[in-house]
Amino acid sequence: MITVKFFGSIRNWAEEKAIKIDKKNLKFRKLLNLVYDKVDDEFREKIEDDKGIKDFVIISVDGKNLESINNLETELEGDEEIRFAPSVAGGEFSFSERQIKRYSRHIVLSELGGEGQEKLLNSSVLVVGAGALASPVLLYLAAAGVGEIGIVDNDEVELSNLQRQIIHSTEDVGANKTESAKETIEAINQDVEVKTFRKRLEPQNARELIEGWDFVIDGSDNFPTKFLVNDASHLVGVPFSHAGILRFSGLTTTFLPDEGPCYRCLTPQPPSKDSVPSCQEAGVVGAFPGVIGSIQALEAIKHIIGSGDLLVGRALQFDALHMSFDEMKFSRNPDCPVCEGKLQELEEIDYKGSCRVKF
């Protein structure tokens, strides 16, 4: 499957952030035509004229500039990632005055800067859940100017949520959580486009929902969903931040599908139902998921701007009651069905009970 991603003004023209082309062994010229077929003829006119691809369009294939390889005659195998990005006229950033003010505290950071801000505005993050962990994640990603934020949740806001789920307000009680979160985000930052998915993440839809995003945040409150986020993210090659909280102790770690271990290497199967009460039964002080969720948001931001070190192969454990952080290193489990590539499909049965994938 070839993934074609669009950025900046080109994304606006395409009205899509990414499309998939299921073809193998074709020339780039052929792929371009397939892209135009999927988008529309106006899009073709914006990208090309009689002389070929316009100068301001920068196309890369798996990170390599198309100009520097073999241009339109380039052969594609069928698993490449193609990016269409506009070059910035005159070598200047295209921030508005309002954006320069809004993001000035990012721009002055040498690790982030205008370049990092541009990356954030062109990035997309999917957040699974719209509850306690997701609340600070969504608020901070929105404030940071992540250009596209997706939210997956099927619940409605309840009064008992408000003690920790700070993206929702009293007036939102009874409203769908994704819509309530969307309203809050839009009030914070109109640079952000919010896509709501009013559904549960299921084995049937997980691949489709997760594919194409730059980063995923698992803010779910149950083991089946956590395993599902892990497995689907690995299958479609999207990095994600995991977190789990219980009473006053929590854990967060980050997974890169190509590099480190995965969640199943750390936790081959969930603890028995009796030993772990669900979040609602166990209780939690709202500020605590606030800390963990903020760490998850930071991991997403760092991944997007490409600065610092991520929590890959490291589980950060936080004991909020005694206020201590510990780090546990872990590596790939040689028997892990996901890392070993044995898991090919997401089967319903694997996300019930033990969540153990059987081979």
Added chain:
Amino acid sequence: MINKKVDLTGEVCPYTFVKSKLAIEKMKKGEVLEIVLDYKEAVENVPESMENHGHKVEEVEKTGNNKWKVIIKK
């Protein structure tokens, strides 16, 4: 030789530095940026911050009544 010039008259801190930084980020190493300022505090702050970010301050000159130019090499 000046490769790029930004006129930041009318701008105050911190935007004098924010906009100077945006300008120099898009330049190549070794290129020279001229920044025109009319805010006295920025005449000290901008060169100091530019140095902290690893750039070289080549010159700070008062060019007129309440007007300065700062030359920075990336």
